[in-house]
Amino acid sequence: MTKDKIRVVPLGGLGEIGKNMMVIEYGDDILIVDVGVMFPDDEMFGVDLVIPDTSYLADKKHRIRGILITHGHEDHVGSLPYVLPMLDFPPIYATRLTQGLIQVKLKEHRLLEKTIINVISPEDKLELGSCGIEFFRVNHSIPDAIGIVIRTPIGTVVHTGDYKFDYTPVDGKPADLGKLGELGNQGVLLMMGDSTRVESPGYTPSERVINDSLDKIFANAPGRVIVATFASLISRVQQVVDTAERYERFVALVGRSMVNNVQMAIELGYLRVPKGMLIRAEDINKFNPGQVVIICTGSQGEPTSALTRIANEDHRLVRIQEADTVILSATPVPGNEKMVHRTINSLFRQGAEVFYQGLSNVHVSGHAAQEELKLMLSLLRPKFFLPVHGEYRQLILHAKLAYSLGTPEEHIVVAEDGDIIELTQERIEMVGHTTSGNVYVDGLSVGDVGQIVLRDRKVLSQDGILMAVLTVDKETGQPIAGPDIVTRGFVYMRDAEELLASARERVIDSLSGLNGHSSDWSFVKDKIKSTLSEYLYEKTRRRPMILPVVMEV
Amino acid sequence: MTKDKIRVVPLGGLGEIGKNMMVIEYGDDILIVDVGVMFPDDEMFGVDLVIPDTSYLADKKHRIRGILITHGHEDHVGSLPYVLPMLDFPPIYATRLTQGLIQVKLKEHRLLEKTIINVISPEDKLELGSCGIEFFRVNHSIPDAIGIVIRTPIGTVVHTGDYKFDYTPVDGKPADLGKLGELGNQGVLLMMGDSTRVESPGYTPSERVINDSLDKIFANAPGRVIVATFASLISRVQQVVDTAERYERFVALVGRSMVNNVQMAIELGYLRVPKGMLIRAEDINKFNPGQVVIICTGSQGEPTSALTRIANEDHRLVRIQEADTVILSATPVPGNEKMVHRTINSLFRQGAEVFYQGLSNVHVSGHAAQEELKLMLSLLRPKFFLPVHGEYRQLILHAKLAYSLGTPEEHIVVAEDGDIIELTQERIEMVGHTTSGNVYVDGLSVGDVGQIVLRDRKVLSQDGILMAVLTVDKETGQPIAGPDIVTRGFVYMRDAEELLASARERVIDSLSGLNGHSSDWSFVKDKIKSTLSEYLYEKTRRRPMILPVVMEV
Incomplete structure (x- = not known):
């Protein structure tokens, strides 16, 4: 990549809540902010966890200078055990408590020995590749949360992490307003800001x-x-x-x-x-x-x-x-x-x-509401703005907020996971799109549950399954045992004997036309399937998965 | 039932939101308030609708004098097409708009000819059996909503229906405060009051x-x-x-x-x-x-x-x-x-x-908030109070509200669907429990989907299904074809050939010990099941439904 450009590629957390992961590239150097996990929604049947698709990085591992972690919540660190091995264990930089939480997690996955976790404090300054890295303390619903400053040779990139401004935090460590003001004075080329709570007016209480x-x-x-x-x-x-x-x-x-x-x-x-x-x-x-x-x-x-x-x-x-x-x-x-x-x-x-909550004042959010979002934008006064951490509507609303504070429309990009954004000192634009999305963790396997398995689970969850099992003579093609009808999650078999008996009749009928010359079993199966499907829908208005099994003897 | 008692039996809407249905009995007479439907939650896989279990009424149909409908929402009228035939079509009483909505529904189900719907206006007075029936206008998110007054020989029962107090309603017809005040002055023995919005302080806006x-x-x-x-x-x-x-x-x-x-x-x-x-x-x-x-x-x-x-x-x-x-x-x-x-x-x-909503003031609720609930209780000043229409926590909170206004604890009953409550002029108590609960409508069938089918659908939705199909010789008990392994929603078959091949090996192994003398196929099936279940869990940490099918030739 030419040295007049910064590339930003969100692999998670933009257009969704969860699995936050941001890739920032300058020259030969790649920095990653957060590697979070997402919990499955009700359409992701049986899935345990959702991690980001990192195939964009597969041929760029050697360029990764570090993973910078903003805080220890699952949606910011939870995919580390899965993603670290895929990326050949780049070094991690995290504050003390965050590091402690990551260690517990990596220990469970027996990955602790292979991982380098560098403990940093918010005052530290690092050099990673050609970039200077700094941090600033923010408030959030976990201690030791930070925002991240990446000083590239062509300008400063600021990632807020999850934040709110709490002037009276319980741990006595308020967000570092001074540092934020200073950063703004020095000039921020790009700000990436948490959008989670943009729909709430006013301030989030302390x-x-x-x-x-x-x-x-x-x-x-x-x-x-x-x-x-x-x-x-x-x-x-x-x-x-x-x-x-x-x-x-x-x-x-x-x-x-x-x-x-x-x-x-x-x-x-x-x-x-x-x-x-x-x-x-x-x-x-x-x-x-x-x-x-x-x-x-x-x-x-x-x-x-x-x-x-x-x-x-x-x-x-x-x-x-x-x-x-x-x-x-x-x-x-x-x-x-x-x-x-x-x-x-x-x-x-x-x-x-x-x-x-609702009945009594027993919870406050850890995310910035509208007035705090305005405060952050006003402190940093970035040239370019990329809203992060939110579903699409929240990113849009955050973009509108920035626009209302004076950021020109063409300086704001609303992007989603996989979008490739490039910026120079003069302009920001979306230049392409890379592979991104959900990788499902189910039991021991990562990534083997895909759309087909999930679609099957959905169909099974709605109306169950009905199997028609049949043994046929290899030579003559004649049925010699069955069809047996077996069903689960469709009807209660004891209540539906009549229905299942006549379903069985239909299968026999649909076979009778074939007399002898049918070794094309996929044709026979299709016929059984369509016959049963039609019949059962007519009788029950349900659409179970229908699975014909033919065994040759 | 002796003539000094009123019996109240909620068949829906108490301990849940939806399928509201209340049975009120005095002497030989039974009155029903509302016959609503509930929409399935995410645990009710594939279910279309949920209707109340009305088996309590099965041997009491001849005593039903009428169904009184408070308003035309689905959770108050939606089960009529299913319940009316079960109860031999008792006459319905409803206001004009409510009647119109019920007609549309019954027409779809081709039940309109069999049903008598009497259109009433809130000023009407009826005699049903030994009870006088009156109504009072309330405000709700649909016009023509009413509360119901049942004057039994031993005292007055008031059912508020869903309500709020809107002093400036769009249709110009505010709730009938005068009638409510008069009822309170005359004396109300039992009030049943909507608890839906008891968690919200203040007033619901107009x-x-x-x-x-x-x-x-x-x-x-x-x-x-x-x-x-x-x-x-x-x-x-x-x-x-x-x-x-x-x-x-x-x-x-x-x-x-x-x-x-x-x-x-x-x-x-x-x-x-x-x-x-x-x-x-x-x-x-x-x-x-x-x-x-x-x-x-x-x-x-x-x-x-x-x-x-x-x-x-x-x-x-x-x-x-x-x-x-x-x-x-x-x-x-x-x-x-x-x-x-x-x-x-x-x-x-x-x-x-x-x-x-949340971003902009584009919706208001149709239910009474705390101050309105207090107003209703204060107008009616009932001797006994039964909170209705709410999940358990809402019923409890409504009970506490009544208590805070001076109703003695022993005059308040928090009951759920199926509880049998009896009251005399002196006391109210829970005397028993009858069959109640969810009857599922799935496709054309009512009630055939029960816990077993739902449990199967849940298992199928989580980890799919794996079948082992096998043909054996009837005489010798020896396998002559298969085992074939077929799976859906568990793993993607093309990716898991190795796993499925060794699963097949396990099935063969578990059969080999049986040599010849096993016509006890349920034993064999159990063995296949446990072998596969253990093996697959070890390899994948998933628990698909396992279904062995053995065919004899």
Whole structure:
């Protein structure tokens, strides 16, 4: 690539929420910002995880100078175990807590030895290839979140990461407004900005406002207090711990990821817990209910999480008791509303008092609302603007926001995953498109579940499957056993004997015309398929998958 | 039943949102309020509709004096075509517009001739069996909505139906506060009140506030305006028509249910459309874009609806053009968020300007918020209170609201579908439980899809199916053809030849121990199943449904 250009290729997170991954190229050098994962939506039947398609990088591995991580959330680090091996393990740069979270993850995948993780602090300056790298602290719903500055020879590129401006953060470390102002003064060629919360007017409140709500709830809680939140929301955990301290309660942690994260956050100094306050979950019942706080996972109603198990009377250690107070300190991620509501209903059914967002002020977002987005744009005053981290409508709205602040239309690009954007000091444009999209992780396999398998799963989920199995004489082509009709997920077989018997008749009929000369079994199968499909639709208005199996003897 | 008691049996709508149906019994008389339908959630694979289980009424049909309908929404009338035949067509009582909507529905199902629908007006008084029946007008997101008063010899039962208090309704007919006050003064024994919106503080705004938002959007719309809303939201359609008139635009209707409903509402006098304003959807392109408003269905992102087709460039008549403005005048029903977002993203991608709830004030609810719920309770001052229409948490919150207004705890019952509640003039209590729940409509069949079929569909949707088909000699028990391995939705067969080949080997191995004496095929099948299940889980960490088929020759 000529030395007057920067190329930017989003491989995830543009046109979708999740699996954030941005490729930035200058000359021979490639830098990557974040390698996140996405959780499957309801159309991705049976898929466990979704990772970015990185085939764009397959022939460019030797040019990758590093992976810069903005913070430790799954949608920013979750694909590392899958993508690192594909890219021959380029070095990772991350802040201390982020590094801790990545280590846990890589350990689980037995990739820790092969990986170089460089711990950086927001004040550090690096040289990667021909680019200078700097960072700036931002606020987010996890500590140690940073934005990234890439100083190329032709100009500065700034990636905000996920951010909000919290003037009174729980960890006492507000976003670095000074550095942002300075960057703006020096001149920013391209800004890539988080668009997640662009639909919300005003400011996102400070994490600290949760404090008042917690205080009020704790003051009135007659028994135990159970707080469910994200395991990575260390500041929230801190506030629960602080409130517990004020009300002289002990704290138990429930849920594997909550235990692990809190442990690590304490060790690394990101969480202050008074000595003797933590008790083992096994010992909860040794204390008076009024002395106990339980902090657990499951704020999204995930089926196997601690809170969901508690709600379903299925948890090994915790059962809801009369006078329990439960706080869901999170907002349902779009798509999870029903699961969360189910959990809340069950908790009420067990007799708990339940506080949740909407009813009570028990959660704030970690993303910037409109006024903060304007503040970031006004501080950095970039020449060119590329909205990132959002579905298409959010990218468009963020672009309009920048336009309303004076950025000319031709200086703003709304791009989606796989779009190739190039900029010089004078102009920015979309120059092409590369392979991108969803790679599915299902069980042990990465990438083998594709559109065909998913389409089959969808058909199977709607109306089930019906098989017609048949043994024929190899020589004469005559059926000698069957057809047997077997079905699952279509009708309840015992209730549908008549229907299935006449389906069987249809198969026999459709074979009878063939007498003897049919070794073209694909023709026969097609005939069985269309006969059955038509007949069953007429009788039931359902369209099960129909699978004829012919065995030759 | 003794004459000192009223029995109340909810068959739908308590502990869930949807399929509202309430049975009220006094002496020999049974009255039913509403017979609604529910739309399947994502766990109800392939199900089209969910109707209430009415087996409680199977031996009591001759005692049913009538079905009283509060309003014409699907969750209040949608199960009539399925339930009416089961109950030998008891007479229906409904207001004019409600009756019109029911007629359309019964006509589709060819049940109109068999049904008696009595049109009532809110001022009417009826005698059904030993009970006097009266009504009162309420406001809701459809005109002609009423609450129901049942005067039994031992006291008055009031069912609010769905309601809000709108002091400035678009149709000029506010809720009948006077009647409600009078009822309260006369004494209400039992009130059943809508709990849908109990989680929202304050008041639900008047439908009329939409007017200002529409006006602002129309004033700035350079091209066509496309408004998507519920086909039953006649007041919303009226406001769009009124705004179109002010801006001298013609109106086209798109979407079958929108066309039908608007047609009927005009005929029955519930919608005023200036002469010559309606144009055919086919003629849209004959007008200047600035002269056109399109009102369509699809505000929930339903896959086959007009707006979704338009968004996907798949509509017969309407394509998004540069300068189009689209308004989604509705809120996503929980569970529909992703579909709605997909639609909005696609509309933005086509270049439309899109206004939707959250971003813009283009929808108000039809249900009472907390202050209105308090108002209703304070007007009626019932002795006993039964919250209806809500998931469990909403019923609990509504109960707490009543308690906070002074209703003693033992006068409030939080019940769910199937609970049998009895009350005398002195006390209310839950006395038992009857069959209730979901009956699934799938294609032509009602009730044949049960838990087994749904569980199979769920398993199939997650990891697909793998069949091992085998022909054996009837005499010797020896395999003479196969095993053939066939799979769908599990792995992509071409990529997994090796895996499937060794799965086949396992089947052969598991048969070899049997030599000759195995006509106990269920034993053999179980062995094949467990062998394959273990092997495939080890290799893939997936659990496809495994189906061995053995044919004897």
